[in-house]
Amino acid sequence: MxxxxxxxxxxxxxxxxxxxxxxxxxxxxxxxYRETDAALTVWKKTEDLAFxxxxxxxPLQQTLRHQHTAFANFFVGRARYPRxxxxxxxxxxxxxxxxxxxxDGKLFVxxxxxPLRFVWTWDDVDVAALNPTTVVISRDxxxxxxxxxxxxxxxxxxxxxxxxAIGVDLGLKDFAVTSxxxxxxxxxxxxxxxxNLARYQRRMARCQRGSVNRRKAKxxxxxxxxxxxxxxxHRTSSALVRKADTIVIxxxxxxxxxxxxxxxxxxxxxxxxxxxxxxxxxxxRAGRRLVVIDRWxxxxxxxxxxxNLLAELSLSTRHWTCPRCxxxxxxxxxxxxxxxxxxxxxxxxxxxxxxGAGVRxxxxxxxQSAVKQETSPARARIPSL
Ligand SMILES: [Zn+2]
Numbered sequence: 001m002x003x004x005x006x007x008x009x010x011x012x013x014x015x016x017x018x019x020x021x022x023x024x025x026x027x028x029x030x031x032x033y034r035e036t037d038a039a040l041t042v043w044k045k046t047e048d049l050a051f052x053x054x055x056x057x058x059p060l061q062q063t064l065r066h067q068h069t070a071f072a073n074f075f076v077g078r079a080r081y082p083r084x085x086x087x088x089x090x091x092x093x094x095x096x097x098x099x100x101x102x103x104d105g106k107l108f109v110x111x112x113x114x115p116l117r118f119v120w121t122w123d124d125v126d127v128a129a130l131n132p133t134t135v136v137i138s139r140d141x142x143x144x145x146x147x148x149x150x151x152x153x154x155x156x157x158x159x160x161x162x163x164x165a166i167g168v169d170l171g172l173k174d175f176a177v178t179s180x181x182x183x184x185x186x187x188x189x190x191x192x193x194x195x196n197l198a199r200y201q202r203r204m205a206r207c208q209r210g211s212v213n214r215r216k217a218k219x220x221x222x223x224x225x226x227x228x229x230x231x232x233x234h235r236t237s238s239a240l241v242r243k244a245d246t247i248v249i250x251x252x253x254x255x256x257x258x259x260x261x262x263x264x265x266x267x268x269x270x271x272x273x274x275x276x277x278x279x280x281x282x283x284x285r286a287g288r289r290l291v292v293i294d295r296w297x298x299x300x301x302x303x304x305x306x307x308n309l310l311a312e313l314s315l316s317t318r319h320w321t322c323p324r325c326x327x328x329x330x331x332x333x334x335x336x337x338x339x340x341x342x343x344x345x346x347x348x349x350x351x352x353x354x355x356g357a358g359v360r361x362x363x364x365x366x367x368q369s370a371v372k373q374e375t376s377p378a379r380a381r382i383p384s385l
Contacts, residue, residue, distance in 0.1 A: 002139070005055040005059055006139065014084050015043070016064060031071075055111060062094040062096060063094070089141060091138060092136055105126075134150040164244045165179075166243060167336045167337060167339035176236065179339070184236055234278065237275060244288070246343065246344065247290050248290075249291075299338040305325050
């Protein structure tokens with residue numbers, strides 16, 4: 001039933017999107033939610049699309065609402081133009097309150113005859129006391145099924161103050177090096193998984209395009225890939241959030257780097273984008289502050305002891321001595337210390353101040369890009385430790 005519902009949700013989304021697209025480009029006309037809902041009612045009455053009535057109407061209406069929101073976001077410049085849904089991507093169906101029932105921790109979903117069995121993963125929450133506003137049934141490309149409960153909840157409890165701040169330098173050799181001098185190695189499993197991945201990919205290449213085997217092989221690839229890094233990223237981000245009140249990272253242009261094919265695999269394997277996303281929401285949840293500094297800040301070439309800026313530092317140089325104060329530096333730890341100092345300068349001065357230019361604080365809606373065009377961002381104002 002859920003597979004069939006996914007198919008109907010996808011069809012309604014794609015057909016509505018095509019219709020909207022046509023109305024906009026041919027007639028310059030925006031389509032309202034009401035119009036799309038009326039069109040859905042008409043489709044259900046046609047012979048070809050009568051099967052849409054076999055699934056719950058709620059997920060179909062929800063997908064119309066989501067598309068309406070997606071367009072609203074697009075029109076105000078907040079999001080990209082909505083895209084067609086693909087049958088090989090993640091599938092989902094959203095059930096609002098009228099389409100499911102929770103009783104004693106059992107979930108009954110519309111158009112299904114028995115309670116839906118699921119594994120509960122939140123040990124500290126009593127599932128029987130749960131009062132969800134929405135239930136989302138989804139299936140990942142690797143074939144795993146999820147039930148997600150949306151509930152109204154109060155603000156999360158902030159963590160106790162740690163009295164500590166950490167700068168983090170992300171890299172490929174080590175996943176991260178902190179201003180405390182801690183090195184977090186890139187897990188070896190990534191390399192082992194890469195070998196598995198190559199095997200799956202070879203197997204996939206032999207499968208015919210669009211065949212069931214190819215889809216299965218693709219799911220395996222997706223699974224091998226994700227398992228390899230998700231756990232590692234969660235452990236690493238959680239440990240940092242526990243340790244420090246303020247965490248400073250560089251704003252790495254991950255999508256830009258991934259376009260460089262030589263770096264692409266290492267960078268997307270490293271999962272920096274996902275790591276930052278985790279830090280963002282975990283910091284917010286715990287009442288911590290995440291500071292993201294401009295990626296053009298010369299964190300490697302600046303001496304963290306005296307602030308001296310080197311003219312050049314080759315990528316292969318792992319250790320160096322400052323010509324001015326004779327301090328001996330490990331390249332990555334020095335960079336992490338500079339990142340921390342830059343972030344703390346911002347945290348003290350606030351985003352409106354000159355020191356904050358080119359650097360943004362977590363929580364502001366848009367990056368302050370005023371300095372992005374300049375070649376040397378606020379470097380003179382960043383104090384040494
Ligand atoms: Zn120095």
